[in-house]
Amino acid sequence: MNRFFADRKNIIEDQQRIFIDDPEDVKHIGKVLRLAEKDIIEICDGENGIYIGEISTISKGKVEVKIQEKKISDTEPPIEVTLFQGIPKGAKMEMIIQKCTELGIHSIIPLNTSRTVVQLKDRKDEIKKIERWQKIAQEAAKQSKRGVIPNVGQPIEFSDLEETLAAFDFAIIPYEKETRIGLKSLLKNKIGQRKIAVIIGPEGGFEEAEIEKAKEFGSVPITLGKRILRTETAGFVVLSTLMYELGDLGGI
Structure with a gap:
C-alpha cells in the first residue's frame, strides 16, 4: 500500500477527512501512480499515527481522502x-x-x-x-x-x-x-x-x-x-x- 505524509493541520478526524496538498505528492498520486477515486492509501501524520483511507477526490492541487481506520505505526525502533x-x-x-x-x-x-x-x-x-x-x-x-x-x-x-x-x-x-x-x-x-x-x-x-x-x-x-x-x-x-x-x- 502506498504511504504518504500529511501535515497535522490537514488531518480533520472529526470529519473523517485528510487533505494531501504537497505538490509532489499530488502529482505522484495522480500522474505517476495513476491512483483514482476509491483507491486505498496510507497517510502518516509524522508522529507515529497511521491512517488508512479511501481517495474521494483528486484535483490539480489537492487529494482528499476519507479516513477508514487509524492505527499506531509499528515500524519505529525502541531506541x-x-x-x-x-x-x-x-x-x-x-x-x-x-x-x-x-x-x-x-x-x-x-x-x-x-x-x-x-x-x-x-x-x-x-x-x-x-x-x-x-x-x-x-x-x-x-x-x-x-x-x-x-x-x-x-x-x-x-x-x-x-x-x-x-x-x-x-x-x-x-x-x-x-x-x-x-x-x-x-x-x-x-x-x-x-x-x-x-x-x-x-x-x-x-x-x-x-x-x-x-x-x-x-x-x-x-x-x-x-x-x-x-x-x-x-x-x-x-x-x-x-x-x-x-x-x-x-x-x-
Whole structure:
C-alpha cells in the first residue's frame, strides 16, 4: 500500500477527512501512480499515527481522502539514536541522511569540526540546505514505511556538544586511534538504555584535542576495528550495530 505524509493541520478526524496538498505528492498520486477515486492509501501524520483511507477526490492541487481506520505505526525502533555528523563534501550528506533514515535514525544534526571543509555561505544558504536535507529524510521515511520523519537539525559547533549531550543516556565517538574499547564490548552494559548519541567526524576525522573534549563532555571513544572507514560509512556501521544489539533490526 502506498504511504504518504500529511501535515497535522490537514488531518480533520472529526470529519473523517485528510487533505494531501504537497505538490509532489499530488502529482505522484495522480500522474505517476495513476491512483483514482476509491483507491486505498496510507497517510502518516509524522508522529507515529497511521491512517488508512479511501481517495474521494483528486484535483490539480489537492487529494482528499476519507479516513477508514487509524492505527499506531509499528515500524519505529525502541531506541532513539541521534547522529551528529561532521559535514562532508558533495552529496555524501544526502546519502547519509537517506540511509540512516531507512535504518531507523531518530534525528541528524550536522556538526562543524576543526577539519570540516564544507562551509555554508550564510543563513540563507543554511536554510536552503536544511530544507533539502529534510526533504530527503521525508522521502526516505515514506519509502521505508517509517511512522516518524527524522528531524534534520540546524548545524552546531563542536563546542555545543557539551550542553547537547547531557540529554542522552550515552554517547559514542568512533576514533581511529582508539584501540581498547570496541562497540561490541561497550554495548554489553547498555541494554535498556534508549537515547543514544553517535558522533562522526568529517573526511579528515577528529583532531586529538576534540576527542579529549568529547571525553570531557561524557562521550566514549570507540574503535570500529582495524580498517579505517569513510565518514559516509562509519555512521551506517554504528547505527546498524546499535539497531541490531539494542533495537529491532533482525526482529525480536
